[in-house]
Each structure stands twice: as C-alpha cells, then as structure tokens.
Amino acid sequence: MPVGNTETLYCIGCGAALQTTNPQAAGYLPAARLAKVTDEDAEVYCQRCFRLRHYNEIQPVELTDDDFLRLLNTIGEENALIVNVVDIFDFNGSVIPGLHRFVGDNPVVLVGNKADVMPRSIKRGRVRNWLESQAHNQGLRPVSTVLMSAKKPADIERLLTVIDRYRGDRDVYFVGVTNTGKSTLINGIIKQTSGVQDLITTSRFPGTTLDRIRIALDDGHGLVDTPGIIHRHQMAHYLSDKDLKLVAPTKEIRPKTYQLESGQTLFLAGLARFDFVRGHRSGFTAYVDNQLLIHRTKLENADDFDTRQRGALLQPPRPDDLADFPPLVRTEFTPKEDSDLVFAGLGWITVPAGVTVAGYAPEGVDVLLRPALI
Structure with a gap:
C-alpha cells in the first residue's frame, strides 16, 4: 500500500x-x-x-501501454502549454501518434532534441523546416519549433525563453516517446533554474518515468514531466542494454558514403540491411551511429552471409540474443525524388531518384521513405 x-x-x-x-x-x-x-x-x-x-x-x-496512454489522455483536460519533445535523429520513431487529439486546444511547442548529433553540414534552418513539415503531416500545428540539445545550457536557456513567451497563466506539460531525452531536458532546466542536479531518473532504457512528476514554479504553476509513451516500432525495444548506445548516438554523426553498383548490399551490423536492387552506379550515404558496423557484400551472397554471420561478424544482435531477435522483413522502394530510406530508431541512407532499393529491419520496426533531409 x-x-x-x-x-x-x-x-x-x-x-x-x-x-x-x-x-x-x-x-x-x-x-x-x-x-x-x-x-x-x-x-x-x-x-x-x-x-x-x-x-x-x-x-x-507492471505497466501497460494503456496505462501510459490513460495518463496522456488527461492532458487535453488541463489548461497547459504542451512541450512535445522529439528526437531529431529518429523523428518517425519518436512521434506520438494522434498527439493532436490528446492535447485539445492547448498550444504546443515542438522541441527537436539531440540536435548535437546531426552533422554540422546540415543547416539548422532546413532541419527546422523539415521538422515542422513532418509535424504538420501528423496533424500538429506548433506555435514554435526549437532545435536544441538537452545537454547544452545555452539551448536550455533559449527554450525557457520560448516557454515564457507562450506559457501565460498555465502549467507546462512535457510529453514525448521514450528515449527522446525528455527527462534529461527537465533535469537540465531544474539544474539551470535551481542548482539541483539529476533530480529525475534518466537512462537509455525505455519507460523510465512512470507517472507525472510535477516541479513547482514560483508563480504557483509547475513543470510536469509525463511518462514516456512506449513506441513499439523503435529499434531500442529489440536490443540489450549493452547495445542501446548504437541506436541513441551521443556524438556528432560522421556520414559514410558508399559508391555502389546494382547488386550490392550493405549490412548495418545484424540489425538492418540495404540492397541496391536496380539502377546506375550511385553514391549512398549512411547516417548511423559512428560505432555501428557497416559491411558491404554482393547481393547474390547476402542471404547466405546473413545466415552464417548474424551474431558473429554481424553484431548486434549478440549470440545470446539471437533466439529472441525478430526476423528481418524486406520492403522495396523506387523513389521518384532524392529520398532517405529510414530504419526507425537506427538511422537512414540517402537514395537517389529513379533507382530501386530494398530495406530490411526487424519485424515490427518501421522502414519508410521520406524526402531527403540533406
């Protein structure tokens, strides 16, 4: 009790x-x-x-997805400013489906966290426009969009300025999918405004915050950290704690470009696979964690190579995790414009217009095509 x-x-x-x-x-x-x-x-x-x-x-x-959604569903009944934290590196895996229905008439500030892991060659203005476009596709109309890193005090200060601009006589509710850095952000706000460090539990593990946490403000209102919604299409749910760092980059990504002929394959460790099925010789750039193994081989040998090397050369998954790791599912694409082939929670590979490629990811993890970010 x-x-x-x-x-x-x-x-x-x-x-x-x-x-x-x-x-x-x-x-x-x-x-x-x-x-x-x-x-x-x-x-x-x-x-x-x-x-x-x-x-x-x-x-x-013992918490279910329904428990998390039940808590989130009450937000529309509050008079609040909603701060929706998403992971720029994994937008599709960090968006909350139907959030616009949960928030009601409350204004939303969209925070693109982990901007520090994006390559510096990517212009911030382009990322911001892309993020707002993706949010609009989800039915969200944020009053402001902020790109930041929860680890940088200057970025936190900028966000606090935006929050003060739109908060009015309201509480501030922070919402987000697990692993977006939401609690890390609130810890940074608490430290910057009160000097208290690491008040809220944070980790790479999905589902750390289990109920609302309210931090009082001087005017009688508060900052409210809500539970991270568990997004079942995230790669993180299929990895052991030893390998979570590979899907949650903490350092600036160094893109890797491969000149591929039709009939070649890239393995992203044993977690995903990219086949160049048809088309002229082209450059494909991978945006994944710097430590993730990328192995190139011939498409005709790829299935056999996968069978022999999964859990060996192709790690993760590790040998002890093979029995529980889902099979990879194939999806084929022929984009009409330069695009990104996204492996939700792992990264993406650029794809030129007109070629045919296939992406493989664990059953249940999204593989999708989006307009090129770069």
Whole structure:
C-alpha cells in the first residue's frame, strides 16, 4: 500500500506512488527504508530508481501501454502549454501518434532534441523546416519549433525563453516517446533554474518515468514531466542494454558514403540491411551511429552471409540474443525524388531518384521513405 499517514508519497525519480507490498510493481520501497521516510524527505526514490541511478540496473514493472496512454489522455483536460519533445535523429520513431487529439486546444511547442548529433553540414534552418513539415503531416500545428540539445545550457536557456513567451497563466506539460531525452531536458532546466542536479531518473532504457512528476514554479504553476509513451516500432525495444548506445548516438554523426553498383548490399551490423536492387552506379550515404558496423557484400551472397554471420561478424544482435531477435522483413522502394530510406530508431541512407532499393529491419520496426533531409 502507498506510504504516508495522511497522503501518498511519490518517487521523485519516476513519479510512481511509493508502496511496500509488490517488488514487481511501480514505486516499490523496502519496509526498512520506508521506516526512515519522513514528510521532511525532499528526495525519496523507489528501489527501481535507486538501482538505476547508482548501478545502471533496470527492473521491469507492471505497466501497460494503456496505462501510459490513460495518463496522456488527461492532458487535453488541463489548461497547459504542451512541450512535445522529439528526437531529431529518429523523428518517425519518436512521434506520438494522434498527439493532436490528446492535447485539445492547448498550444504546443515542438522541441527537436539531440540536435548535437546531426552533422554540422546540415543547416539548422532546413532541419527546422523539415521538422515542422513532418509535424504538420501528423496533424500538429506548433506555435514554435526549437532545435536544441538537452545537454547544452545555452539551448536550455533559449527554450525557457520560448516557454515564457507562450506559457501565460498555465502549467507546462512535457510529453514525448521514450528515449527522446525528455527527462534529461527537465533535469537540465531544474539544474539551470535551481542548482539541483539529476533530480529525475534518466537512462537509455525505455519507460523510465512512470507517472507525472510535477516541479513547482514560483508563480504557483509547475513543470510536469509525463511518462514516456512506449513506441513499439523503435529499434531500442529489440536490443540489450549493452547495445542501446548504437541506436541513441551521443556524438556528432560522421556520414559514410558508399559508391555502389546494382547488386550490392550493405549490412548495418545484424540489425538492418540495404540492397541496391536496380539502377546506375550511385553514391549512398549512411547516417548511423559512428560505432555501428557497416559491411558491404554482393547481393547474390547476402542471404547466405546473413545466415552464417548474424551474431558473429554481424553484431548486434549478440549470440545470446539471437533466439529472441525478430526476423528481418524486406520492403522495396523506387523513389521518384532524392529520398532517405529510414530504419526507425537506427538511422537512414540517402537514395537517389529513379533507382530501386530494398530495406530490411526487424519485424515490427518501421522502414519508410521520406524526402531527403540533406
């Protein structure tokens, strides 16, 4: 049952109500630790958050997608400024389907986070225009679009200026899919405005924030961190914790260009595959994490090579993860304009107009074509 004689106490890391009865449920705190909790405690962490913060150890909890959506669905009933945080590197994997229906009449500020991992050759204005166009395709009409890195104090200051411009007499709700850096951003805001560091639990693991976390502002309103919506089409859900860094770049991407003849294949480790099926000799540029293995081979040998080398040369997946790793599914494209072939949560490869290519990704992970960002 929740702790506290007169009111429920909440974990400051993930927002879950603290309880002592079920170690597998959100907010669990051992009874011995509970006995030391007083109303004066400013920072109380559940066992899950304590282990995550100190040992980088994740414990699953009994929450469903419906639990997350139920919390998100109440936002339209609030009078709030909505700050929607997306991952620029993985827009398609970080957009919340139908968000425009959840927010009601509340204004939305769109934040393109992780701008620091995009190559400097990509002009910020072009990225911003592209991001707004993608948002419009999703039914969102943001009042402002901000490109930033949650790790840079100057970027946080710019965002705070935008929030102050549009907040008015409202709370500010931060929403986003898991792994967009939303809680990292709020931690940066808290540190910059109050000096308190790492108040909210953050990690690469999907689903860290489990309930609303409210941080009071001086005028009686607050910043509210909502649970990250779990997007099942993200590559992160198919990787072990050892390999999550490969789908969550932290350093500027160094694009790799390959001059390919028709009938050649690029393996993106064992996570995805790119076939040049038909067309004239062309350059294809891969935008993925700098540490991700890219291996070139002949298309006619690709299936056999995949069978022999998956879990060996082609890692991840690692040998211990092969049994649970989904099969790769093929999708073919012949773009009429220069495009990006996107592997959701992993990156993209540029494709010139008029050629035929095929993309493979784990079953359930989106492979799609979009107008070229570059």
